[in-house]
Amino acid sequence: MIIREANIEDIPQIQIVRNAVKENTLSDPNLVTNQDCEEFLTIRGKGWVCEIDHLIVGFSIVDLKENNIWALFLHPDFENKGIGRKLHNVMLDWYFSKTSETVWLGTSPKTRAEIFYRKSGWQEKGMHGKEIKFEMTSDNWKNKMKQNIKSIRPFIGSKNFEESRAFYRDLGFEEMVLENNFSVFKKQEIAFYLQDYYAKEWIENTMIFVEVENIDEFYTELALLNLPTKYASSKLSPIRTMDWGKECFLHDPAGILWHFGEFFNKD
Template sequence: MIIREAEISDIKQIQIVRNAVKENPLSNPNLVTDEDCQIFMTERGKGWVCEINHQIVGFSIADLVDHNIWALFVHPNFDKQGIGRKLHDIMLDWYFTQTKDKVWLGTAFETRAEQFYRQAGWTEVGTHGTKEIKFEMTFEDWTSRHSQ
C-alpha cells in the first residue's frame, strides 16, 4: 500500500473510485469532471491517492479556497483496511500546515461515512443542503486529538 500525492495522470482512476462508491454516490457522476478534479488538486488545494499493485483504490482532496474536504473515497473492494483513515490523516495534517482555519465537509445521513467522521473527531454543526450532515474540524481539535 502506497499513499502519495495525487497527480494529474491519476484522475481517470480517481473517477473510477468516485463512481464505484455504494454509499453517498453522486446523483449524476458527470457533475464532477476531470477538469474539476485537476483544479481542486492543483489550484484550490491538494490530493492524495492510495495505490495497491499500481491501482488507485482510494483518494482524498482538500480545498483551501472554501476550507472544505472536497473528496474522500475508498473503492468498496478495499473497505475496512484503514485506507480512508490514512488518507484522512495525511490530508488534515497538510491542511492545517497551510491554514489554521476550520475545515468542513458534508456527508449523507446514516452512512458509514457519517460514523467514520464522528469517530475521527469531527463535530456536527448542522446540515449542508437538505440531504447531508455538515461537520467541522478546528485546528485545535485536530492537533489535540491527533497528538494523543
C-alpha cells in the same frame, strides 16, 4: 500499499473510484468532471491517493479556497483496511500545516461515512442541504493527535534512494510516500523515515535496534528473503549470543546497520 500525492495523470482512476462507491453517490457522474478534479488538485488544494499494485483504490482531496474536504472515497473492494484513515490523516495534517482555518465537510446521514467522521473527532454543525455538516478546528485536530507516545521514528538516509525503497519493501515494510524524495515505512509498531540524502560518515554510523519475539524464527524468515542476493551491498550476519540475549545483524544497501534481537529477561 503506497499513499502519495495525487497528480493529473491519476484523474481517470480517481473517477473510477468515485463512481464505484455505494454511499454518497453522484446522481449524475457527469457532475464531477476531469477538469474539476484538475482544478482542485492543482489550483484550489491538494489530493492524495492510495495505490496498491499500481491500482488507485482510494483518494482524498481538500479545498484550501473554501476550507472544505472536497472528497474522501475508497473503492468498496478495499474497505476496512485502514486506508481511509490514512488518506484522512495525511490530508488533515497537510491542511492544518497551511492554515488554521476550520475545515468542513458534508456527508449523507445514516452512512458509514457519518460514523467514520464522528469517530475521527469531527463536530456536527447542522445540515448542509440534505447532508450533515461537520467541522474540524485546528485545535481539535492537534489535541486529538496528542496521544500517549506509541513509537519513535528515526530519520535515516540512503545512497541510492530507489534501491533503499525497494529493499525496505522487500523486508516487509509498508511505504507511504510523503514527497518525491521522502517516505515513511511502517511494520506493526515500527516506523522510520527514509530520505534521499547521503552523508557517508552519518550513514555508516547509523544503527537501529529492533526487539523481536523469537530471534531464531525471525532470522530464518530474514534468510529466506535472500536480500544480500538481490542487493549487492546488503549483508546478513548470523545470530550471536550475548549475556543479555541474542541478535543478528542486517546492513541495508547504504550501510545502515539493523540489529534484530531477543532479550533473555523479558521483564
